[in-house]
Amino acid sequence: MDEVATKIVDILKKHMKEPRDDISLDTALTDLKIESLDLAMIVFDIEDTFGIEIPYNANEDVGDFKTVGSVVDKVKGLIAAGPAAAKA
Amino acid sequence: MAHVSGGRRVVVTGMGVVTPIGTTVDDFWAGLQAGKSGVSPLGGFPLDDLKILIAAQIKEFDQKARLRHFQRDKIILHADRYSWFAAAAADEAVKMSGLPIPFDNAYRSACIIGSGAGGLTTYETAYRDLFINNKRATHPLTLLRIIGSSASAHVGIEFGVKGPTFATCSACSTATHAIGIAKQYIENNLVDVAIAGASESVINYGTMKAWQALHVLSPEGCFPFSKRRNGTVLSEGAGILVLEEYEHAKRRGAKILAELVGYGMTSDAKDMVNPDIEGPREAMRLALQDAKLPPMKIDYLNAHGTATTINDKNETNAIKDLFGKHAYNLAVSSTKSMHGHPLGAGGGIEAVACIKAMNEQWVPPTTGLDEPDPECDLDYVPNKGRSQKVGYTMSNSFAFGGLNAVLVFGPAP
Numbered sequence: 001m002d003e004v005a006t007k008i009v010d011i012l013k014k015h016m017k018e019p020r021d022d023i024s025l026d027t028a029l030t031d032l033k034i035e036s037l038d039l040a041m042i043v044f045d046i047e048d049t050f051g052i053e054i055p056y057n058a059n060e061d062v063g064d065f066k067t068v069g070s071v072v073d074k075v076k077g078l079i080a081a082g083p084a085a086a087k088a
Numbered sequence: 089m090a091h092v093s094g095g096r097r098v099v100v101t102g103m104g105v106v107t108p109i110g111t112t113v114d115d116f117w118a119g120l121q122a123g124k125s126g127v128s129p130l131g132g133f134p135l136d137d138l139k140i141l142i143a144a145q146i147k148e149f150d151q152k153a154r155l156r157h158f159q160r161d162k163i164i165l166h167a168d169r170y171s172w173f174a175a176a177a178a179d180e181a182v183k184m185s186g187l188p189i190p191f192d193n194a195y196r197s198a199c200i201i202g203s204g205a206g207g208l209t210t211y212e213t214a215y216r217d218l219f220i221n222n223k224r225a226t227h228p229l230t231l232l233r234i235i236g237s238s239a240s241a242h243v244g245i246e247f248g249v250k251g252p253t254f255a256t257c258s259a260c261s262t263a264t265h266a267i268g269i270a271k272q273y274i275e276n277n278l279v280d281v282a283i284a285g286a287s288e289s290v291i292n293y294g295t296m297k298a299w300q301a302l303h304v305l306s307p308e309g310c311f312p313f314s315k316r317r318n319g320t321v322l323s324e325g326a327g328i329l330v331l332e333e334y335e336h337a338k339r340r341g342a343k344i345l346a347e348l349v350g351y352g353m354t355s356d357a358k359d360m361v362n363p364d365i366e367g368p369r370e371a372m373r374l375a376l377q378d379a380k381l382p383p384m385k386i387d388y389l390n391a392h393g394t395a396t397t398i399n400d401k402n403e404t405n406a407i408k409d410l411f412g413k414h415a416y417n418l419a420v421s422s423t424k425s426m427h428g429h430p431l432g433a434g435g436g437i438e439a440v441a442c443i444k445a446m447n448e449q450w451v452p453p454t455t456g457l458d459e460p461d462p463e464c465d466l467d468y469v470p471n472k473g474r475s476q477k478v479g480y481t482m483s484n485s486f487a488f489g490g491l492n493a494v495l496v497f498g499p500a501p
Contacts, residue, residue, distance in 0.1 A: 035162075037163060037228070037229070040228035041166075041228050041229065043228070047224070047225070053224065
């Protein structure tokens with residue numbers, strides 16, 4: 001895992017009641033028992049860490065967040081797009 | 089005499105406190121017995137230009153140790169400090185009551201935990217981040233931390249309360265109103281069990297500035313009824329009771345700590361800061377009427393006693409107005425002289441002081457009372473508590489806005 005992925009996994013672990021060491025890019029977020037409030041805190045932490053804004057609404061299905069890898073891809077995309085893209 | 093109506097009676101089967109002089113009932117009581125002062129130099133945040141530099145802050149509270157065992161409420165440790173205090177006090181009270189956790193008659197239970205101002209420190213931190221530190225967003229839990237009903241919701245979740253659950257808000261009468269409403273719910277057969285009281289934790293820069301601007305804080309200490317009193321001292325904490333219908337408590341063999349026999353409430357409808365004699369007197373009278381007790385049956389009165397010039401004189405006159413000659417036989421003390429003024433939580437903490445006074449047959453003192461104000465001429469139990477007969481007790485809460493609430497406790501039936 002690269003630096004972005006490692007940081008994201010660390011953030012996930014921080015918000016898990018029982019942190020696991022076997023999290024890979026393929027791990028589904030549903031397997032991590034992350035509830036809606038945890039997700040809001042995870043998104044906040046990721047945004048803070050990478051200086052990005054993740055468009056996400058707790059009322060909608062979060063398609064981009066199925067697996068750890070999909071979160072990493074989304075974050076990398078937002079980092080590449082730069083701060084201006086966050087406003088979209 | 090008292091309680092002959094055959095109606096549903098309300099007893100206390102559990103109590104919990106978090107205060108600057110003790111963060112459990114036992115430690116709090118030991119603090120009162122020792123005449124301990126919870127007042128200390130203000131700290132924990134930048135003091136900048138503050139002029140009032142003392143407060144009764146709780147310095148020995150380990151939220152992890154107190155709350156990490158919570159099973160049903162998974163985010164209590166992410167909550168505002170005021171919810172921590174409420175949760176810790178409720179946990180102590182529920183455990184003392186011996187009720188099963190979660191409650192087994194969930195819809196016949198209430199959780200009424202008020203707060204004068206809710207998560208005010210969360211507000212301050214969030215706004216500092218937004219306006220000063222140019223943060224992009226507030227923490228996702230900011231809203232949940234702030235709302236004044238979050239303490240009642242957290243506690244209700246943990247103990248499985250599915251009946252009436254909400255917060256009261258009446259400044260310094262908040263806890264007393266919460267306990268009074270819970271009493272009425274039980275009497276009126278809405279519920280059999282209630283967790284009731286209040287919690288407060290608002291000591292921060294903005295709060296100190298706001299109180300300072302009102303010029304009612306003492307720069308030196310909290311000296312109720314004393315000639316040298318020059319204002320109150322802000323405090324924090326929680327005081328929570330488990331109330332139960334008497335037969336319900338008896339059936340399950342609960343240890344009954346006291347009976348909650350009377351509740352009275354009035355509003356001065358007159359002035360935001362200057363209290364009236366009539367409003368407080370009528371609240372006390374209504375509480376006695378609810379208890380079906382004559383004034384002379386009260387042995388100990390835990391005064392609102394904030395140590396502001398006007399409250400202590402006014403409260404003294406209201407007591408004299410209602411109690412007549414018995415006012416001079418009555419032990420009246422302000423435990424705020426020790427635990428400071430915990431605002432909305434005051435009535436909850438002071439209810440526990442009243443119940444313990446009956447259980448231990450010992451009345452807590454008013455400390456710092458070397459020279460009484462000539463206009464305050466009752467027996468305020470100066471400086472040293474004392475053993476005496478304590479049958480019935482009264483607890484006064486008189487809030488800004490003229491919002492008055494009074495409780496009367498009696499011995500276990």
